[in-house]
Amino acid sequence: TDVDVLLKFKESLAPNGGDAVLQNWVAGTTPCNVNVSLWTGVICDTGDVYGLQLEKMKLSGLLSIDILVDLPFLRTLSFMNNDFEGPMPKIEKLPALKSIYLSNNRFSGEIADGVFKKFRSMKKVHLSHNQFTGRIPTSLLGLTRLLELRLDDNKFEGPIPDLRQPGLYLVNMSYNNLEGPIPARLSKMKASMFEGNKNLCGPPLDISCGSSSSSSSPSSKLTPALLVIIIVIAIGVLLAIIGVIFFMLRGSRKQMEPGLVSPSITKKSDPSEADKLEQGSVESSGGAKKVAKEEHGKLMFVKEGAQRFELQDLLKASAEVLGSGNFGSSYKAILFDGPAVVVKRFNKMNGVGREDFQEHMRRLGRLSHPSLLPLVAYYYRKEEKLLVTDYIPNGSLAHMLHGRGGSNIPPLDWPTRLKIVKGVARGLAFLYEELPMLTVPHGHLKSSNVLLDDSYEPILTDYALVPVMNQTHASQIMVAYKSPECAERGRPSRKSDVWSFGILILEILTGKFPANYLRQGRAGTDLASWVNSVVKEEWTGEVFDNEMGGTKNGEGEMLKLLQIGLGCCEMDVEKRWDLRMAVDKIEELREKENDEEDSSFATEGEANTSKAMTEDELLLSTNN
Numbered sequence: 088t089d090v091d092v093l094l095k096f097k098e099s100l101a102p103n104g105g106d107a108v109l110q111n112w113v114a115g116t117t118p119c120n121v122n123v124s125l126w127t128g129v130i131c132d133t134g135d136v137y138g139l140q141l142e143k144m145k146l147s148g149l150l151s152i153d154i155l156v157d158l159p160f161l162r163t164l165s166f167m168n169n170d171f172e173g174p175m176p177k178i179e180k181l182p183a184l185k186s187i188y189l190s191n192n193r194f195s196g197e198i199a200d201g202v203f204k205k206f207r208s209m210k211k212v213h214l215s216h217n218q219f220t221g222r223i224p225t226s227l228l229g230l231t232r233l234l235e236l237r238l239d240d241n242k243f244e245g246p247i248p249d250l251r252q253p254g255l256y257l258v259n260m261s262y263n264n265l266e267g268p269i270p271a272r273l274s275k276m277k278a279s280m281f282e283g284n285k286n287l288c289g290p291p292l293d294i295s296c297g298s299s300s301s302s303s304s305p306s307s308k309l310t311p312a313l314l315v316i317i318i319v320i321a322i323g324v325l326l327a328i329i330g331v332i333f334f335m336l337r338g339s340r341k342q343m344e345p346g347l348v349s350p351s352i353t354k355k356s357d358p359s360e361a362d363k364l365e366q367g368s369v370e371s372s373g374g375a376k377k378v379a380k381e382e383h384g385k386l387m388f389v390k391e392g393a394q395r396f397e398l399q400d401l402l403k404a405s406a407e408v409l410g411s412g413n414f415g416s417s418y419k420a421i422l423f424d425g426p427a428v429v430v431k432r433f434n435k436m437n438g439v440g441r442e443d444f445q446e447h448m449r450r451l452g453r454l455s456h457p458s459l460l461p462l463v464a465y466y467y468r469k470e471e472k473l474l475v476t477d478y479i480p481n482g483s484l485a486h487m488l489h490g491r492g493g494s495n496i497p498p499l500d501w502p503t504r505l506k507i508v509k510g511v512a513r514g515l516a517f518l519y520e521e522l523p524m525l526t527v528p529h530g531h532l533k534s535s536n537v538l539l540d541d542s543y544e545p546i547l548t549d550y551a552l553v554p555v556m557n558q559t560h561a562s563q564i565m566v567a568y569k570s571p572e573c574a575e576r577g578r579p580s581r582k583s584d585v586w587s588f589g590i591l592i593l594e595i596l597t598g599k600f601p602a603n604y605l606r607q608g609r610a611g612t613d614l615a616s617w618v619n620s621v622v623k624e625e626w627t628g629e630v631f632d633n634e635m636g637g638t639k640n641g642e643g644e645m646l647k648l649l650q651i652g653l654g655c656c657e658m659d660v661e662k663r664w665d666l667r668m669a670v671d672k673i674e675e676l677r678e679k680e681n682d683e684e685d686s687s688f689a690t691e692g693e694a695n696t697s698k699a700m701t702e703d704e705l706l707l708s709t710n711n
């Protein structure tokens with residue numbers, strides 16, 4: 088049974104730390120109750136074991152995943168962020184897997200070329216940050232449904248196989264010893280996905296492949312006989328192409344009826360999107376179909392220990408509209424015998440397949456940090472998605488900064504504002520660490536998405552949603568996508584969230600509301616002028632919110648925070664601080680100045696911030 092298999096697996100992990108972390112894997116109990124997982128790290132689908140997610144558990148030693156062959160519904164395995172070592176685990180024994188995550192361990196050695204030969208549905212292969220050597224297995228070429236391939240930070244060598252999968256949208260080969268041309272299919276990916284290699288060439292890198300190939304095949308080798316053969320082959324190929332085009336034209340003329348032609352064209356032009364749209368209904372395995380049926384109309388709980396309720400309970404509960412945001416509406420619902428929860432209804436996620444959605448929600452469900460609002464449950468239907476979280480009564484930072492109106496709630500003082508910035512910084516650092524696969528781990532950091540608890544500690548919400556967003560909407564709506572690099576080049580970077588954080592810091596310090604700028608389409612440039620105005624005012628000393636109390640002896644620290652904000656708001660991504668640096672500098676801040684001046688700040692920090700420039704340079708850089 089599943090229990091026997093899992094217990095055997097636990098036994099294999101026992102000397103590796105498994106006993107300590109898998110304490111509730113106990114004989115006589117069951118791992119799954121329908122879709123609710125009762126054993127740590129087990130993912131359940133309609134009572135079956137669908138996956139294992141044993142991440143960041145300090146597990147070490149060898150990993151014997153071949154023990155798991157007797158779990159017929161096993162489709163996903165993750166052992167990321169542990170300390171496993173030894174050769175590539177025998178994943179080929181589990182050919183039904185759809186995703187395998189082994190990143191951030193100490194696996195080593197060569198991977199057999201045929202390892203991926205038997206997989207039919209493999210979509211995600213993550214092997215980053217290990218010590219794999221040798222060539223990249225060419226059997227990856229046969230994974231027709233592959234979406235994500237991460238091999239970065241290993242010691243792979245030789246050429247990159249000619250990957251051509253249409254749905255492949257994430258590839259990271261950086262920091263290996265790879266060489267040769269980058270396959271044409273990958274030429275539109277970010278250059279950073281290939282950096283740190285010995286000898287890769289061709290787009291997206293700025294290194295041309297020309298010189299090495301011409302030196303290896305000098306023209307002197309082209310004897311007249313060889314030339315004749317090449318010409319004959321070329322003519323043959325040309326004739327064949329003309330023939331194919333001729334027949335295709337004849338065929339398509341016959342079929343050219345509008346209603347029939349357009350759907351197939353749409354599907355072919357973006358197979359990954361079509362694939363995603365159809366997931367859930369096209370799945371051929373009985374298991375997946377069963378899931379689709381069972382889950383229909385069901386709330387899926389991801390937070391351990393959360394009080395359970397049904398969708399019906401939510402519908403019956405008294406509800407209050409909290410607001411209508413960019414994604415849809417948010418409601419507060421007070422359950423009959425339970426807590427108040429917030430239900431956020433998303434209408435911009437329609438392109439996401441059920442499995443991708445579930446997988447991401449489960450990942451979010453496992454995140455636990457005092458500065459993050461935990462996801463409690465989700466609801467998936469093709470046309471509609473709901474996310475359920477706890478209700479936080481104190482409202483948002485946006486409300487506290489800009490919406491107190493005539494109420495007698497006092498304005499936030501400097502120590503509280505600093506506490507909020509520190510909490511946000513820690514939450515962001517946690518997201519960056521836990522979700523290294525996301526370019527923008529938060530994606531939507533703004534003051535209405537920073538809620539405040541009773542003691543004004545910040546709680547971030549609406550984070551890490553980019554992977555389940557419709558990409559067009561993500562780029563139109565999400566705050567990180569309003570960063571200058573997105574406005575200019577249409578692409579976010581690892582520092583786009585830092586930019587949003589910088590804007591938030593400036594908002595907290597100045598009390599001004601950047602949302603007016605964010606709403607406009609050309610936010611990158613409009614916000615640049617806002618930052619610019621902040622910079623100008625700093626020089627006249629009027630930049631800080633005059634409602635902010637508790638500033639006595641804190642002005643120096645406030646100024647430092649302002650510099651951090653500006654360092655995060657650098658238009659130029661290269662010059663912009665990275666998150667780690669911002670977080671470290673924020674942690675050093677105090678409410679009041681000490682007598683001894685903190686010199687470390689001035690050296691490293693100022694060298695990189697706008698503050699180190701003259702006013703003219705500053706205005707120039709923010710105008711760019």
Ligand SMILES: Nc1ncnc2c1ncn2[C@@H]1O[C@H](COP(=O)(O)OP(=O)(O)OP(=O)(O)O)[C@@H](O)[C@H]1O
Nearest residue numbers: 409410412413414416417429476477478479483535
């Ligand atoms: N869990 C929660 N507890 C209390 N208030 C919340 C909660 N989640 C959201 N809110 C508040 O409800 C209001 C609506 O939130 P919603 O997330 O729908 O929109 P938004 O944050 O204004 O915009 P966007 O859709 O771009 O995130 C906001 O004022 C927000 O601060």
